[in-house]
Amino acid sequence: MxxxxxxxxxxxxxxxxxxxxxxxxxxxAHLPERVSxxxxxxxxxLSALLLVVNVVSLxxxxxxxxxxxxxxxxxxxxAYVIIASLIEFVFVRNNTSGSPLVxxxxxxxxxxxxxxxxxxxxxxxxxxxxxxxxxxxxxxxxA
Amino acid sequence: xxxxxxxxxxxxxxPIVAVVVVLLIAAIEANKLWPLEFLHVVGGATWTIIDLFLxxxxxxxxxxxxxxxxxxxxxxxxPKMVLIMPTAVAVTLAAGWQLATHLGTNQTSYxxxxxxxxxxxxxxxxxxxALGLLEPANIAVLTELKKPVPNPEVVERLMKRFIYTAGATxxxxxxxxxxxxxxxxx
Numbered sequence: 001m002x003x004x005x006x007x008x009x010x011x012x013x014x015x016x017x018x019x020x021x022x023x024x025x026x027x028x029a030h031l032p033e034r035v036s037x038x039x040x041x042x043x044x045x046l047s048a049l050l051l052v053v054n055v056v057s058l059x060x061x062x063x064x065x066x067x068x069x070x071x072x073x074x075x076x077x078x079a080y081v082i083i084a085s086l087i088e089f090v091f092v093r094n095n096t097s098g099s100p101l102v103x104x105x106x107x108x109x110x111x112x113x114x115x116x117x118x119x120x121x122x123x124x125x126x127x128x129x130x131x132x133x134x135x136x137x138x139x140x141x142x143a
Numbered sequence: 144x145x146x147x148x149x150x151x152x153x154x155x156x157x158p159i160v161a162v163v164v165v166l167l168i169a170a171i172e173a174n175k176l177w178p179l180e181f182l183h184v185v186g187g188a189t190w191t192i193i194d195l196f197l198x199x200x201x202x203x204x205x206x207x208x209x210x211x212x213x214x215x216x217x218x219x220x221x222p223k224m225v226l227i228m229p230t231a232v233a234v235t236l237a238a239g240w241q242l243a244t245h246l247g248t249n250q251t252s253y254x255x256x257x258x259x260x261x262x263x264x265x266x267x268x269x270x271x272x273a274l275g276l277l278e279p280a281n282i283a284v285l286t287e288l289k290k291p292v293p294n295p296e297v298v299e300r301l302m303k304r305f306i307y308t309a310g311a312t313x314x315x316x317x318x319x320x321x322x323x324x325x326x327x328x329x
Contacts, residue, residue: 014275021267029260032244033251072282075152083233086167090237093171094244115274122279123286126297 006064006125007057012050013118019047020111027104031096040103047110054117065127073120080115084108149218151285156226167234171241179242186234187323191316193228194269198313202306210295217302218288221281228278236266248326255326262322269315277308 023043027035058064088108096104170178201220205213243249248259284301287293 017271025263025267086237090240119279119282122283
């Protein structure tokens with residue numbers, strides 16, 4: 001297998017997830033009472049920034065198996081959008097509203113993007129970049 | 144490398160997941176104690192037991208198996224984990240939050256609120272490890288084994304990552320047991 005130099009997507013993705021987890025823990029520890037949103041917004045901003053840095057640095061990487069990445073990412077995204085929606089539903093059901101709900105929703109959006117990026121990157125990093133027809137043929141052959 | 148036929152995501156399990164999700168939504172909407180407690184306990188027990196069993200019992204056994212046996216075991220176990228773990232985690236957390244709201248245990252005035260926050264932190268750490276390392280390794284090893292010619296070095300590396308992270312989350316589950324038993328005994 002040809003070794004490629006890729007950006008530290010897993011490390012940055014985990015750090016981004018850790019910031020999101022910290023933001024949600026901070027808010028959950030105070031809800032349903034009034035919560036000061038400053039720390040949660042700062043953690044959310046850091047997490048979103050790391051997600052953007054991750055995607056941008058990956059988009060600049062040479063010889064990355066983008067087709068495989070997108071193939072895995074779209075299914076993972078579907079799964080984690082469903083999970084994030086369930087968590088959102090619980091907060092809405094319990095009358096979380098206004099600014100706390102906006103911050104929580106944005107945290108869940110970053111979470112639902114972070115995890116598919118991590119899964120798809122881990123799969124695609126061990127794949128050779130190949131044209132669309134070759135990917136389809138190899139999948140039909142191995143199914 | 145000999146490999147049995149397998150689907151990365153077992154389609155037969157998807158209707159079961161859908162039923163569980165519908166039950167979860169119904170329980171949250173109904174906001175009744177028994178269904179919420181049932182789903183939280185069943186989801187949490189599933190999550191905890193699988194993490195402990197995988198991390199401390201199956202993990203070391205898998206590590207000692209021959210490569211063909213390991214591949215066969217992996218292709219039979221890991222597709223099931225792709226569906227079971229996210230479902231168990233989502234059910235535990237969503238039903239748990241609703242249950243805490245129902246009982247008032249997520250209020251800052253609750254006497255054991257510090258223990259509740261500790262459980263959030265433990266779950267947060269486990270989520271970062273599981274979602275950042277374990278789940279990607281699970282999907283990646285299955286994708287690698289689906290290839291016409293899997294790379295044994297990649298399979299080995301991803302399996303090690305899976306087993307070590309399962310062990311780490313298994314350790315964190317011990318903390319979950321301590322916290323949950325403290326909360327239930329007051």
